[in-house]
Amino acid sequence: MNPETTIKKQEGFQGQKAIILPRSVLATLIKNNDIVSPLYITDIGYYPKAKHHFRERKHGADQHILIYCIKGNGRVTIHNTSHEIGSGEFVLIPAKTPHVYEADDQDPWTIHWIHFKGSVSNSIIDTFEKQTDSYKGSILASEKIVNLFDEMYHQLERGYSIDNVAYTNMCFWHFMTLFLFNNKFNASAESLEKDPSDLAIDYMSKHIDKALTLEEVARQVNFSTSHFSSLFKKKTGHAPMEYFNHLKIQKACQYLLFTSLRIKEVAQGLGFEDPYYFSRLFTKVMGVSPALYREKRSH
Numbered sequence: 001m002n003p004e005t006t007i008k009k010q011e012g013f014q015g016q017k018a019i020i021l022p023r024s025v026l027a028t029l030i031k032n033n034d035i036v037s038p039l040y041i042t043d044i045g046y047y048p049k050a051k052h053h054f055r056e057r058k059h060g061a062d063q064h065i066l067i068y069c070i071k072g073n074g075r076v077t078i079h080n081t082s083h084e085i086g087s088g089e090f091v092l093i094p095a096k097t098p099h100v101y102e103a104d105d106q107d108p109w110t111i112h113w114i115h116f117k118g119s120v121s122n123s124i125i126d127t128f129e130k131q132t133d134s135y136k137g138s139i140l141a142s143e144k145i146v147n148l149f150d151e152m153y154h155q156l157e158r159g160y161s162i163d164n165v166a167y168t169n170m171c172f173w174h175f176m177t178l179f180l181f182n183n184k185f186n187a188s189a190e191s192l193e194k195d196p197s198d199l200a201i202d203y204m205s206k207h208i209d210k211a212l213t214l215e216e217v218a219r220q221v222n223f224s225t226s227h228f229s230s231l232f233k234k235k236t237g238h239a240p241m242e243y244f245n246h247l248k249i250q251k252a253c254q255y256l257l258f259t260s261l262r263i264k265e266v267a268q269g270l271g272f273e274d275p276y277y278f279s280r281l282f283t284k285v286m287g288v289s290p291a292l293y294r295e296k297r298s299h
Contacts, residue, residue, distance in 0.1 A: 065116075080299075083135065145175070263275060
């Protein structure tokens with residue numbers, strides 16, 4: 001067939017599957033359900049080897065769209081910016097945003113796709129865009145993602161009972177975290193390059209028993225203290241030494257719960273020379289003194 005006369009299509013691919021949730025179900029079982037209304041699926045589907053797949057929405061969709069490619073290639077254009085999408089890559093398309101997507105003519109993509117809404121859905125899109133400066137990402141956890149997708153799809157195939165819809169959309173939270181944090185918490189991604197804040201946290205965790213200084217930690221990531229502090233606080237929401245102290249108090253809680261160490265020994269084991277300072281810091285972070293924390297948790 002002449003490429004110029006190729007008929008593009010929105011669906012109709014061998015082996016495809018899709019579920020469009022009835023909008024009446026969404027209105028009654030989701031919008032009024034506090035558990036799932038923050039984030040929920042409206043449409044879900046799978047298109048294998050979607051040759052000639054093409055879709056244009058000049059005014060965007062009412063929902064956000066996630067397209068995850070597991071084989072082949074395609075292209076997604078958002079706001080006149082094109083993104084080439086290959087195996088292991090995905091794109092998040094914001095609601096109400098003009099877009100076009102299509103499969104590659106020579107090696108058409110195989111995709112899992114989901115349309116979603118909810119009170120936190122805009123924040124999810126915004127968070128991803130801020131992290132990547134793009135709507136496109138890549139991910140390693142393909143088997144986990146596909147298995148979770150199949151689980152959600154299977155449950156929706158069984159109907160729209162309150163339990164089925166709630167279970168599916170609670171699974172969807174986990175599903176979205178795999179994309180939103182883009183391999184950060186994927187065990188198989190340990191060898192990937194980490195950003196300075198992650199490296200600093202690793203260093204803090206390995207030296208939890210030391211009285212590290214800001215200068216020492218900044219030196220480990222080759223930054224000045226001011227630049228490192230600004231970067232770290234922007235990433236974590238906490239100043240570096242405040243974060244380090246929180247890690248120490250977290251470890252102190254474990255010592256108090258699971259060992260018979262005296263409070264003075266716990267303090268020394270975490271690099272605090274002054275046990276009274278340790279007790280004041282613990283009380284400030286946890287809301288109770290170390291002694292009271294141990295006493296309350298032992299009953």
